[in-house]
Amino acid sequence: MAFVLVPFAVESVWVFWPALQGFWFSLTRWDGMSPTTFVGVDNYVEMAGDATFRGALLNTVIWLVLFGGLSVLGGFGMALVLQKERRGVGFYRAALFTPVVFSLVVTALVWRVFYQPDGIADTLLRAVGLEQLIRPWLADPQTALYAVILPALWRQIGYVMVLFLAGLKAIDPALHEAARMDGANSWQRLRHVTIPQLKGVNAVVLSVIVIDSLRSFDIVWSLTKGGPYHSSELLSTYMYSTAFQSLRLGYASAIAVVIFVLALAVILGYLVRAFREEA
Amino acid sequence: MNKLRTGGFHTGMILLSLLWLGPVIWVVVMSTRSFDDIAAHGVGSLPRSFTLDTYRQAWTDGGELRALINSMLVTIPSVALSLGLAAMAAFALSRFRIPGRRTILLLMLAGNLLPPQILLIPVSKFSELTGLYDTLWALIAVQVGFGLGFYTFVLHGFMRDLPGEIQEAATIDGAGTAQIFTRVMLPLTRPALAALGALSFTWIFNDLLWAITVLRTDDNMPITPALLGLQGQFVSSWNVIAAGTVIAAVPTVAVFLRFQRHFVSGLALGAVK
Numbered sequence: 278m279a280f281v282l283v284p285f286a287v288e289s290v291w292v293f294w295p296a297l298q299g300f301w302f303s304l305t306r307w308d309g310m311s312p313t314t315f316v317g318v319d320n321y322v323e324m325a326g327d328a329t330f331r332g333a334l335l336n337t338v339i340w341l342v343l344f345g346g347l348s349v350l351g352g353f354g355m356a357l358v359l360q361k362e363r364r365g366v367g368f369y370r371a372a373l374f375t376p377v378v379f380s381l382v383v384t385a386l387v388w389r390v391f392y393q394p395d396g397i398a399d400t401l402l403r404a405v406g407l408e409q410l411i412r413p414w415l416a417d418p419q420t421a422l423y424a425v426i427l428p429a430l431w432r433q434i435g436y437v438m439v440l441f442l443a444g445l446k447a448i449d450p451a452l453h454e455a456a457r458m459d460g461a462n463s464w465q466r467l468r469h470v471t472i473p474q475l476k477g478v479n480a481v482v483l484s485v486i487v488i489d490s491l492r493s494f495d496i497v498w499s500l501t502k503g504g505p506y507h508s509s510e511l512l513s514t515y516m517y518s519t520a521f522q523s524l525r526l527g528y529a530s531a532i533a534v535v536i537f538v539l540a541l542a543v544i545l546g547y548l549v550r551a552f553r554e555e556a
Numbered sequence: 557m558n559k560l561r562t563g564g565f566h567t568g569m570i571l572l573s574l575l576w577l578g579p580v581i582w583v584v585v586m587s588t589r590s591f592d593d594i595a596a597h598g599v600g601s602l603p604r605s606f607t608l609d610t611y612r613q614a615w616t617d618g619g620e621l622r623a624l625i626n627s628m629l630v631t632i633p634s635v636a637l638s639l640g641l642a643a644m645a646a647f648a649l650s651r652f653r654i655p656g657r658r659t660i661l662l663l664m665l666a667g668n669l670l671p672p673q674i675l676l677i678p679v680s681k682f683s684e685l686t687g688l689y690d691t692l693w694a695l696i697a698v699q700v701g702f703g704l705g706f707y708t709f710v711l712h713g714f715m716r717d718l719p720g721e722i723q724e725a726a727t728i729d730g731a732g733t734a735q736i737f738t739r740v741m742l743p744l745t746r747p748a749l750a751a752l753g754a755l756s757f758t759w760i761f762n763d764l765l766w767a768i769t770v771l772r773t774d775d776n777m778p779i780t781p782a783l784l785g786l787q788g789q790f791v792s793s794w795n796v797i798a799a800g801t802v803i804a805a806v807p808t809v810a811v812f813l814r815f816q817r818h819f820v821s822g823l824a825l826g827a828v829k
Contacts, residue, residue, distance in 0.1 A: 280648035280737070281660060284641040284704055291701025292667040295678030302677060309681070358569070365566060372573035374820075375580065378812040379805050380762030382780045386787065386801045387579045390586065390794065393599045397582060400600030431576070439823050491671055495764040499784055516673045521769070526677050533673040544669045548662050551709070 299537075302530035309526050320531035329507050330532065333515040336422055337539075340493060340511060344426050344433065345486040351430070352437025352482075357467070359438070360445045370442070374435040381432065381495035388428035389415075389500065418508035421501050425509050429496045433489070437482060444478030445471070484547040491540050512536050587611070587798035599794050610799035618789060618796065620803050622775065623782035627807070630692050630778055631761045634699040635753055641700065642707035642752075643745065647737050649708070650715040651723060661712055668705030675702070676769050683770050694770040695778075699760050707752055714748040715741060751822030754815035758808045779804045 303320055305313040324330050355373060359366050376384060391397045392414040399411050414424040448471065456466045472479075494513040497503060503510035503518065512532060520529030585603055586594070593605040614620050645664070649657045679698055680689065688694035722744070726736045742749075764780045771777055774785060783804045790796040812819055 280644040280733075281654060281657075284645035284708065285660065285664065287641060287697075288664055288667050288701050288704045290682075291679065291698050292670065292675065292705070293663075295675045295682060296667075296670055298678035298681075299674040358565075365569065369569045369573055372576045375576065375809075378758055378808045378819075380764070380780050380783075380808070382762075382764055382783050383801050383805045386783065386797060387583050390583055390599050390798070391579055393794070395598035396600045397579070400598075431579075435576070436823070439820055443820075443823075488669060488671070492673075494673075495780075498764065513671075513673055517676070517765075520677050521680075530674075530677055533671070533676070536671045537674045540669070540671050544666060547669060548666055551665060552658070552662055 299530050299533055302527055303534045305527045305530075307526040308524050313527070316527065320528050323528065324531060324535070329510065329515065330512075332507050333503075333510040333512045334535075336510055337491070337512045339422065340426065341487065341490045343423075344429050344493070345490050348430055348433040348437050349482060349486060351434040353441050355434065355438040356441035356445055357471075360442060370438070373438055376432040377436045377439075379432065381429075382499045384428050384432050385496050385499035388431070392424055415501055416505055418505050421505060421509040425497050425500050428500070429493065432496075433486075437486070440478060440482050440485070441475070444475045448474045480546070480550060484543050487543040488540060491536055512539075583798045583801055587795055587802050589795050591793055591795060594794050595792075607795075610793075610795045611803070613790070613793075613796045614786065614800035614803060618782075618786045618800055619774070620779065620782060620786070620800055623777055623779040624803070624807075626692060626776060626782075627761055627778035627780075630695050630699070631757060634696050634703075634760050635756050637696070638700040638703045638707055638756065639749055639753060642704050642711055643742060643749065644737070645704070645708045646711035646715050647741050650712045651741075661709060664705040665709040666705070668702065668709075672702065672765060676765075679766075680769050689770060690772045690776060692771075692776060695767060698766050698770060699763070702766075703756060703759070707756065710752060711745060711748055714745055718744055747818070747821075750815065750818040754811055754819040755822040757811050758819075761808055 302313070304315060304317060306316045306319070307313040359370050359373075379387075393399075394413060398414060402408060402410055412420060414420050452470050452474065453466055456470050461469065492513060493511060494517065497509055497511055497514050498517070501509045503514040507515075512535065516529050516532040516536065519525050519532060523529075586599060587610050588606050588608065589603045589610075590605040590607050593603065597604065648654060649661050654660070683689040683694040683698075688697065718741070722740060723736060726740050731739065761778075762780055763778075764784075767778050767781045771781075774782075777785065783800055786800045787797055790800075
């Protein structure tokens with residue numbers, strides 16, 4: 278009995294109790310020093326009129342679609358191409374996987390070099406005669422968000438690839454054999470054998486991607502801190518700067534609650550799946 | 557035709573691999589260039605100089621040595637503690653008919669799926685309250701608490717599939733619960749523990765958000781936030797920043813290479829289950 282109680286108590290103190298407090302704080306005004314004042318839903322009302330919040334929400338959706346969508350497509354594509362054992366495959370897999378072990382801060386600094394004025398991006402553009410496209414990639418509000426998504430993708434694709442490779446390996450080769458006997462071409466086999474067989478993995482990958490997207494913080498914080506002019510601001514970075522730089526702890530908690538609500542559907546879906554397996 | 561396809565496959569994959577490895581190689585090369593070389597020719601040019609002084613600057617002047625020690629002081633106890641506690645919980649939940657065990661398991665997993673943002677403010681206030689704020693203890697505690705749910709869930713799945721006869725045999729031989737746990741279950745769970753250990757090492761080592769939430773003093777920062785600080789300290793010394801980046805990446809790459817098999821199977825553990 279004590280075997281469960283101790284770990285559970287540790288998690289309660291550092292996760293469950295703080296989470297409940299987080300909801301409570303979102304209904305207060307607090308600067309961290311003076312006592313908290315209860316303000317009801319004022320923070321949420323303020324949020325509705327906050328242009329920065331709306332921008333961050335929109336950017337989070339863009340992030341979810343581009344970062345999430347492209348890493349699933351890229352990771353799945355790479356897993357399909359590299360699923361068969363043949364010469365060189367081990368090396369290619371390792372190459373794509375390498376960035377996964379780097380921290381996002383390391384990733385950010387690697388790509389900073391790429392985006393520097395006269396860095397690799399500019400040098401390459403100049404080499405192919407597209408000088409007119411050169412701009413301060415991370416400092417231009419029009420490109421900052423996308424310039425941050427690219428490194429995040431670079432790191433995520435290898436990770437998603439490994440998940441799909443594991444799933445593909447678990448498919449019984451006899452199914453493909455049978456489909457081939459029935460005269461199915463490779464596209465039909467992908468559509469009607471591989472993808473349905475991957476249902477379990479798909480669900481996990483989707484949950485991982487959505488949760489990862491909503492959590493994304495490190496890469497944005499290390500590259501742009503959400504700037505310039507909030508153009509690459511995500512809900513997670515806006516929440517952090519509101520809390521620890523503007524010291525508006527109540528309002529920041531309300532933003533955190535919004536992030537939680539966005540993640541809730543996915544979390545519940547994941548738990549329902551886990552529940553069914555345990556049954 | 558077949559030869560052509562193989563050739564096309566390899567050409568495409570080599571180009572793609574270059575796209576992935578290129579930026580990394582570029583940074584490694586840049587870390588050995590001199591300041592004058594970069595100032596004169598820019599970060600995008602090929603190297604015309606070679607020096608290792610950049611590593612000395614990042615290591616001592618940039619404070620990466622201390623940051624790396626901090627990282628190890630946090631990461632190693634966090635990994636050991638969270639896996640130990642998770643193994644205990646998983647053992648109890650998978651081997652004994654504890655009432656409500658499924659709810660407990662899912663509740664613990666749910667805690668790990670929460671967006672950390674909702675916890676940041678309460679956790680930082682709680683660590684101030686307990687006097688742990690700005691100490692490595694706070695970081696260890698929060699890493700253990702937050703990671704526990706996931707590790708317990710994975711280990712539970714693994715232990716549940718071990719045959720029950722082993723436990724019965726040990727009981728007949730007169731082993732107590734604690735002995736069964738340490739002498740029988742833990743050795744049998746080693747593959748899963750190794751996989752989770754390699755994974756959690758990189759996760760905790762690479763963390764930025766929790767570190768900057770519960771720590772304030774530069775001297776206490778682990779390597780990941782310290783690397784961001786280095787960027788402020790050596791604003792345009794790209795060679796020193798590159799050297800610092802390489803230093804920060806080496807430990808996780810080493811763990812990955814050493815535990816490669818476990819690492820990948822660990823990532824897959826969650827996916828196929």
